[in-house]
Amino acid sequence: MSEPHYFGTGELSEFLRMPPWERAVPRTVVLPGLRPPAPPALHWTDGEQARWERAWMHDDEEPGDGWQAEIDRVFAAREAHGEQVPWLLAAAPFELVEPYGHVLNSIDFGGRGLSTLRRVLARFGDKAVTVMVRAAQRDPDNASVLLPVDGTAATFVMARLLRGYRTQRDGLAWFARHIGTAAPDLVAAAVDAPQRQRTLAWTTLDTLSRVGHREAIHCTAAEFGADVLAAVETRLRPRQSA
Incomplete structure (x- = not known):
């Protein structure tokens, strides 16, 4: 069995050579309010927004009565059909749901798949940023929707x-x-x-x-x-x- 090697003081880092009672304690710097919170902002890379607009969804087929009829039915009684609103905003033709962008901040996107969130963010842009931040705060599995934010x-x-x-x-x-x-x-x-x-x-x-x-x-x-x-x-x- 080889002899154990004992380190000399010259082989130790300065931190280990110095006794604990002689080590300088770093001064805690406290400077409140150094920077105001920066609001969320979108920064797409080339082609990224277009790719997210086409993110795959397994349930984006047109309903039997057509998109417009489904949109009218859901938004006429949004409290009763609230769970369908995120899906419609992501799946229906954008020109049909664009007028409903004002409802985004009142929608709960919890439990929605990442593809749904990506489509909504790509479609509605700045109008959807705040609600996507909230969705990411609530569900880490969806946090990558903030990649361009x-x-x-x-x-x-x-x-x-x-x-x-x-x-x-x-x-x-x-x-x-x-x-x-x-x-x-x-x-x-x-x-x-x-x-x-x-x-x-x-x-x-x-x-x-x-x-x-x-x-x-x-x-x-x-x-x-x-x-x-x-x-x-x-x-x-x-x-x-x-």
């Missing part, structure tokens, strides 16, 4: 996705696309007062800094000032290699 609420929907093994891929794809607008949301929240949001923001920044976004995060922190940059540099130090 940025804004503070979307940033924190995606931050929560990074905590789950099953949803992490969608979250990483979103941040790769929107890091320019998401980094300010996260850095501002990391030095804001609410503890729960701070914790989520720091955890997310740490994850993102390890997957290629360190420079973007540090540049954003620098724009907020020296204190914020120092806090980010302290909290997001590169890990010592083994």
Whole structure:
């Protein structure tokens, strides 16, 4: 059996060489209200909106009495037939349902498939953004409908996705696309007062800094000032290699 190797102090990182009672405790930086919440906004890539408008749905065949008759029946008694409204907005010819875009924010899209949400967002655009953010907040399985959407609420929907093994891929794809607008949301929240949001923001920044976004995060922190940059540099130090 080989002899155990004992590390000399010269082989240890500076952090391990220093006794715990001599280590500097990072100063907590709290700067409330550094950045107002950014509203949700749509940013389609080339051809993406057209692809989402044609997203596959298993039940988009025309009803026996025709689309117009079905639309008239459902919207004449919307409270009684509310569960059919999302389907009609996604499946019926757009020129027939476009006049009903004003009802979007009163519709519950919970339990609807991702294809339905994608079609509605692609068809109604900005009118549908807020309700899609709410749908993603309620059901992480539908959060990828926010792929073309940025804004503070979307940033924190995606931050929560990074905590789950099953949803992490969608979250990483979103941040790769929107890091320019998401980094300010996260850095501002990391030095804001609410503890729960701070914790989520720091955890997310740490994850993102390890997957290629360190420079973007540090540049954003620098724009907020020296204190914020120092806090980010302290909290997001590169890990010592083994």
